[in-house]
Amino acid sequence: MNIIIVGNGQVGSALAAALGEHSITHWKNDLDLLTVEELKKVMPDAVINAAGKTDLKWCEENAREAFRSNVEAPVKLYQRILSLGTPIRFLHCSSGCIWDGPYDEHGMPFTPTHPARPAAYYSWTKAACDLLLLNENPSMAAILRPRQVYSASPTPRNTLTKIRTYPKLIQTPNSMSSLDIIIKTIRHCLHSPSDWNGIWNIYDVGVTTPFHIGELLARAGLRSMPQAFTKSELDSFHKPKRVDTVLYDERFERLIKPEPLEEVLVRTIDRYSAALK
Helix, strand or coil, X not given: CEEEEECCCHHHHHHHHHCCCCEEXXXXXXXXXXXXXXXXXXXXXXXXXXXXXXXXXXXHHXXXXXXXXXXXXXXXXXXXXXXXXCCCEEEEECCHHHECCCCCCCCCCECCCCCCECCCHHHHHHHHHHHHHHHHCHHHEEEEECCCEECCCCCCCCHHHHHCCCCEECCCCECCEEHHHHHHHHHHHHHCCCCCCEEEECCCECCECHHHHHHHHHHCCCCCCCEECCHHHHHCCCCCCCCCCCECCHHHHHHHCCCEHHHHHHHHHHXXXXXXX
């Protein structure tokens, strides 16, 4: 397949490396520069958008640019793809952070059909983009919603790297998404003849807490043992508000068959530790 991967961050770079069995064009420039003419040069079978602004504080302080990057540019790119008149799949990396939980009002995890309830401007941009993309043409778009992405690569955006830096951590339930399960889901979306589009919640099965991840990192010798504090204590000074979310997706679990989170975490932390040596 001819695939354009947009974005040079944690997810985009990992996808470009992992999908080497295909003909990959790794687009590292702005989405607005991926014009119709550039698309025609490749005539891709699929475009994967992993670009965007993800830092919550930065998005609050740079609201106009965050809106352009996270909403306007992806929607305009999808419109250009549709204008070519050929069946090109568009896989858009969104976020499970569009829900402020960790659970809904009934104490249940958030599913793909739950209405968004953003608690931060970043979350609002991701939710708005999802709706606008599906409004354009839902049949040729897949919306991928991971949560707290982590991997064995010690990069700044890796959730494991972030948690190493915080002396105090909350014990609030959350979902997490390994890069491996994101890649597995995207492979399914690329190759499935029919069941690939629409919204996907992407996660490793089970829940954990930032505090427990800190404990696992401490046992691996990668930080000191964390101190616990409450979510209300964190919210009293952390602006914008931290989002906590637990995800569920029946279709995802049935088709992708994700592994248990605790097993993947332990295995990934071992590889992460080795990468630091």
